[in-house]
Amino acid sequence: MTSRKKLGVSYVLMVLLTLVIVIPIIWLGFISMKSNSEILNDPLSLPQSLNFENYKSALRTLDLATLYKNTFFIAVCALVVEIVITFSSAVGLARLHYRNPSVSAGLQYFLLIGLAVSPFILLFPIYRINKFFGFGQHLSLILPYIATSVSFNTLLFTAYLRTVPKELDEAALMDGVSLWQLITKILVPIAKPVLATVIIFNLLYIWNEYPFASIMIENPAYYTISRGIAAFQGQYSIDYGGLSAYSVMVLLPELVFYGIFQRHVVDGMTVGAVKG
Amino acid sequence: MQLLSTRKNKLLLLLPTCLVYSVYIILPILLSAHYSFTKYSGISKPRFYGLKNYTRLLDDPYFWIALKNTAIILGISVVLLGIGAFFIALLFNQPMRGVNVCKALVFAPAIIASIIAGVIWGYVLDPVTGLVNNILRAVGLGKLALEWIGGKTLSPYSIAFVFFWQQAGYIAAIYLAGLKTIPHEMMEAAAVDGANFWQRLFRVTIPALKGTFVSVGILIITGSMKIFEIVQQLTGGGPTHYSETLVTYAYDTTFARGEYGYGMAMAMATFLISIVLMGIFTLLLRDRD
DSSP states (O other): OOHHHHHHHHHHHHHHHHHHHHHHHHHHHHHTTSOHHHHHHOTTOOOSSOOOHHHHHHHHHSOHHHHHHHHHHHHHHHHHHHHHHHHHHHHHHHTSOOSSHHHHHHHHHHHHGGGGOOHHHHHHHHHHHHHHHTOOTTHHHHHHHHHHHHHHHHHHHHHHHHHSOTHHHHHHHHTTOOHHHIIIIIIHHHTHHHHHHHHHHHHHHHHHOOHHHHHHOOSGGGOOTTGGGGGGBOSSOBOHHHHHHHHHHHHHHHHHHHHHHHHHHHHHHHHHHHHO | OGGGOOHHHHHHHHHHHHHHHIIIIIHHHHHHHHHTTEEOOSSSOOEEOTTHHHHHHHHOHHHHHHHHHHHHHHHHHIIIIIIIHHHHHHHHTSOOTTHHHHHHHHHGGGGSOHHHHHHHHHHHHOTTTOHHHHHHHHTTOGGGOOOOSSSSSSHHHHHHHHHHHHHHHHHHHHHHHHHHTSOHHHHHHHHHTTOOHHHHIIIIIHHHTHHHHHHHHHHHHHHHTSOOHHHHHHTTTOSTTTTOOHHHHHHIIIIISOOHHHHHHHHHHHHHHHHHHHHHHHHHHHHTO
């Protein structure tokens, strides 16, 4: 095959692949503009006009603003706490001096066990633990989200912090900085790239998380956006139109976020995967 | 650094993480293991049950169906994602107009919530109202309009395809990051030696990317054994558990049927299977050195 022909085939493959990936998302947009009877009786027809009935009905079924507020609150709390504590523990493991180095190595292995653990083993015991402590509502999700981030964050933070020359700490100590200043003034600014990776990775995880959210939160007033889907599925029928409109409203902000931070999102997720 | 390495500072830095992690990761693993040896319905206290939950698994036909479905999904994912996404990366690695836009679009499903991915594909695969079957009927290929979801046989294949849709751009991006690390000189030298595309692929590219293949393999094993929302949304495990995967069946047993001991035994078994698979996989790749 000549290289021009080969390039032609490549173009065709690239466009076909992209269409296969994108069409289902566009189709969801079309569905959201059609009435329930159109969806069931005339499946291939395109929406006749810009019809926002489904969106109104979705907003009647669920208080989307509250769901967004809940998800945002949970994500911010979990992220702030987990970044502070896992970055600190990574500093403790990677920068402090241990008379017996196997202590810090052993502790690090202990913190990495979580990488191999599937959330499905944790669901029921965590449900019980939350009940035992009396943690309900937002807290019952924030704590497991923090805990499930520990292994991944420890892996990335310690690997990064070990690449920073130790002399830097010594020099700072000469200037008489405290532990707090060492972390906030010196190590955090240096670790900005890995912090960005960890934040993006964990933010997407929490935003999209479903299994924990489906078990821990019982009161609809505290539902997260992914948990809200269930509201459209009655025991005997599904509100197809409302469900599609709701999904679009969940999807659009995510795609906008992705559009803005695309480079960071792709880099963050792939770096995380390769190191994980 | 000696100066700051006091016991007090170490405790201050390490304790919060270790505490949350011990209570919410380590303790639950131990509790799960404990429950898996008990009969527990949530009302009375868990009663010691020995290995009976585990032997019951072997006699449970739906467990075997869930295992078979999970194996199908894993097998298809290895082919479509492990190999297919590698070729997608090779495709995207060429200088083409619009390649960056296409890369970005193909990656997009990876950031969409899995539960929404399930909703999206419900509208595409539904046998009666879905996009695929209606297009097939419209172009006169009605015979190919199969029961993609909701029947007894095809669901795991459809689920595997949706998983591919979600992960293809993501896995391809990981391969692309690996391809960027291969020195140009190596490729040029191989080309000068008259190596054709396939020779370069097998002699240069694939050996150079061994580490990437290991990462991707682990991601595919852990990822395909955790597929949950897609199944919940597309089939709910039905009809009568025929499209269940290991995790959805364990979830259903635990939370819908309230058989906590049996459900935890199932979750532990699933976890052990994935650990064993990862072990075998890493050993296999290591032996080739």
